[in-house]
Amino acid sequence: MPMPTEIRQRAEILIASEKARYAELHPRSRQMAAEAGAHFPGGVPLHWMLDWETPFPLFVRAAKGSTVTDVDGLTYSDFCLGDTGAMFGHSPEPVARAIAAQATSGLTAMLPSDLTAEVGRLLASQFGLPYWQVTATASDANRAVVRWARALTGRRKVLVFDGCYHGQVEDAFVKLDGGKTKMKPSLLGQVVDVAENSIAAPFNDIETAEALLACEDIALVLTEPALTNTAMVLPKDSFIEKLIDAAHRHGSLVCIDETHTISTGPGGYTRTHNIDPDFFVLGKPVAGGLPAAVFGFTARVEADMNRVLAEKTPGYSGIGTTLSGNMLALAAMRACLVEVMTPENFAHMTSLAEKLAAGLRAEVARHGLPWTVTQIGARAELVFSERPLESGAEAAAAIDHTVERAIHLFLLNRNVLVTPFHNMTLVAPSTTGADVEKLVANFSAALDALCGKEGR
Structure with a gap:
């Protein structure tokens, strides 16, 4: 109206x-x-x-x-709370204490800290996926997942939903226009049409998603459990479950981006509704407001990652940044997971x-x-x-x-x-x-x- x-x-x-x-x-x-x-x-x-x-x-x-x-x-x-970055309040006491303590013992070294094993256990326990990597932002995490999915499946295309938001990931800057996928005109400085390898589908339309997945050329379905960066759209009953089932039947991987829907509960929408994605992304509030994000994945995905790494040409993979997983971020994340979330x-x-x-x-x-x-x-x-x-x-x-x-x-x-x-x-x-x-x-x-x- x-x-x-x-x-x-x-x-x-x-x-x-x-x-x-x-x-x-x-x-x-x-x-x-x-x-x-x-x-x-x-x-x-x-x-x-x-x-x-x-x-x-x-x-x-x-x-x-x-x-x-x-x-x-x-x-x-x-009630903005840093657009979710400070979802658990500004400077939560446990996180502030952890940052202050770690600040005198090193900030970053491009080496794992003595908290790494514990943080891994906490992430697995809270969100249900056994393997994890740490990035600086959810944009980095989503971009890494897109690259991994293409490498693991040998496919090029990514399916996202019209009205979605996944940070700076270029592959998600598409929309439906007259029933066709088109690159969003707001994307600055883009020289390659991302619509060549990204597909936009209507959210909550499982029939259309199934038909697109049936072409069996989609590497990854990247979605929020609910559209949250536009006027909010909640999923219909069983839409996410049916989507994951369809993707797996057609050889596609699924990533649930919980950067905003972590508001659902301690394990996000995924644990609350017993969802089983291949990848899980959480950014913004996971370290209490300190820049950090994580992506989790299944044992099967981890095994495929090891296979791809063993077979690839030596050199930089294009996945990861120097400051990712630094000691300060791990300290803040541990405090947030244990005492705040x-x-x-x-x-x-x-x-x-x-x-x-x-x-x-x-x-x-x-x-x-x-x-x-x-x-x-x-x-x-x-x-x-x-x-x-x-x-x-x-x-x-x-x-x-x-x-x-x-x-x-x-x-x-x-x-x-x-x-x-x-x-x-x-x-x-x-x-x-x-x-x-x-x-x-x-x-x-x-x-x-x-x-x-x-x-x-």
């Missing part, structure tokens, strides 16, 4: 007024943006930091637990996320809006659709950047942060009931403004 014209018009007015309010509230951030802009384009060290679409970036002085403090001394209840913390996170989702739904209903709220564990998202979405195409049609931006700016100016890319919220172990109430109350006020109910 298209966004009502009057709501979008009010959103545009609201954006203008909230930008002015932001500028008044953040003089020190404005000054720091100007100073940093002398050497960092836009005043930021990563251009994604401009996606908040504030008049100038919000500069952070400190972040602890679920609270962010900016350079103007304002504090925020943080616990069932008790996930129970708290999921319970509060359920309260948050219920509160948002109640406000949507009170305002008579045809929107839904989707939840997967600790992650909840407002979706501009009258029913839960089923595909990437539906997700793309549901997005309204103007209304999103109005809500985000309104909340930010009232000391609540949500993810700037879409209407995603995360609950951390440190999030409180008061934080949730604050978000719901200010969301209600934002809807009042969008629906013209202010002062009534």
